[in-house]
Amino acid sequence: MSQVDLKQVRARAKELLGSYCRVCPVCDGRACAGQLPGMGGAGSGSSFMNNVRALSELKFNLRVLHGVSEPDTSTEIFGQKLSLPVLAAPVTGMKHHLGEPVSEDEYAQAVLLGCRDAGSMGCVGDGTQPEFLEAGARALGAVEGRGLAFIKPWPGQEFFDALDKVPNAVAVGSDLDGVGFALLRARENPVKPWPPSKLKEVIARAGRPFIVKGVMTPDEAELCAQAGAAGIVVSNHGGRVLDMTPGSAQVLPAIARAVKGSLTILADGGVRSGGDVLKMLALGAEAVLIGRPVIVAAVGGGSESVAAYLDTLQKELATAMILTGVARADEAGPEILWRG
Ligand SMILES: Cc1cc2nc3c(=O)[nH]c(=O)nc-3n(C[C@H](O)[C@H](O)[C@H](O)COP(=O)(O)O)c2cc1C
Incomplete structure (x- = not known):
């Protein structure tokens, strides 16, 4: 049983993050709007x-006449059994975005070890x-590769050189929406969007399960499936690359209708509680x-603290599953959501 007091953890984070993050009671993007670099x-x-609002606007059908009392929150993705369908998202730029409250190495290790322990x-x-990916690679080493690695869509050979730094990751991928960052476009060798033919070529050469992060439309999800992607992350990068997109939970159902069964569907953006996790599953995400x-x-x-946070989410998820009558995480469907 974890002895971590998450309230104290949040207070300590607030001290260390200073003006970079106010650690708001609900992390919804209002207090830090436009704060980039930052959170x-x-x-x-x-x-x-929109990510947070889309999830909070969804409501559950509360059900109590059923036999679900010990729901199974576990799932399996990319051949790995997970005790709950929640992964820590890729995050880098401790100095640039957060004023370096911890080093890149400390962050990557805390996240990968904490997730593994949960x-x-x-x-x-x-x-x-x-150095960002190198810190991630060292953290992957500490957990025998139990993690996913997302590489920026670097041009040419640079992408494959980066892939070589994470040989043991369970699966690799690219946050193709990273082209939204001006700093990456301003390089001598800039990142650019990948046409589908380029994606296909990269996936074939990667020779490992490949995940495309930053998919927000059903047609692009289909292009990923056709190119041989093993998975997608339905994501707008936490709203950090393009203003005025819908919340990821709003676009997820149509994407799931288009590609569910042909690749693994992950989703992120605004997930804050076990209830939010269940909503994303109901809309078609696998984790x-x-x-x-x-x-x-x-x-x-x-x-x-990362492990304690995931444990809390697992408990919340289990409670939400009991009260919506969902026996197994992979059985959550849209019928658990209230349609009015
Ligand atoms: C400070 C910060 C740094 C991030 N760095 C990366 C990164 O290096 N690579 C990446 O694919 N996504 C990165 N993201 C986006 C996350 O992986 C994820 O898509 C997003 O944070 C999910 O939304 P949420 O924060 O509302 O849960 C970053 C997000 C934040 C807030």
């Missing part, structure tokens, strides 16, 4: 806020400095990624 969403912050796994990311609340846990208390 905020791009521009008006509407895409971040029976799940975490993701590592990539960014302007090669979710969580960004900012994991940052708060990792900065405020390291791997133990």
Whole structure:
């Protein structure tokens, strides 16, 4: 049983993050709107806020006449059994975005070890400095590769050189929406969108399960499936790359209708509670990624706090499953959501 007090963890994170994150009671993108570098969403912050709002507007059908009392929150993705369908999202840029409350290495280790200890796994990311992915690679080493690695869509050979740094990751992928960052477009060798033919070529050469992060439309989800992707993350990058997109929960049902069964569907953006996890599953995701609340846990208390946060989510998820009559996480469907 974890002895971590998440209230204290949040207080400590608030101290360390200072003006970079106010650790609001509900992390909804309002206080930090437009704060980039930082924790905020791009521009008006509407895409971040839409993520949170889309989930909070969904309501459950409460059901009690059934036999579900010990729901199974576990799932399996990319051949890995997870105790709950929640992964820590890839996050890098401790100095640039957060004023360096911890180092890249400390962050990546806290997240991957914490997720592993909670029976799940975490993701590592990539960014302007090669050191970011290298820190992630060291953390992957500490958990025998139990994690996913997302690499920026670097041009040419650079992408494959980055892939070589994470040989043991369970699966690899690219946050193709990373082209939204001006710093990455301003390089001598800029990142650019990948046409479908390029995606197909990269997937064939990667020779490992490949995940495309940053899919927000059914047609692009279909293109990913046709290109041979093993998975997608329905995501607007936490609202950080383009202002005025819908919330990811709003686009997820149509994407699931288009590609469910042909690849693994992950989703992120605004997931804050076990109830939010269940909503994403009901809309068609197989597992979710969580960004900012994991940052708060990792900065405020390291791997133990990340594990404690995931344990809390698992308990909340189990309660929500009992009260909606869902026996297994992979059985959650749209019928548990109230349609009025
Ligand atoms: C400070 C910060 C840094 C991030 N760094 C990365 C990154 O390096 N690679 C990536 O794919 N996504 C990155 N993301 C986006 C997250 O992976 C994820 O898509 C997003 O945070 C999910 O939304 P949420 O924070 O509302 O849960 C970052 C997000 C934040 C807040």
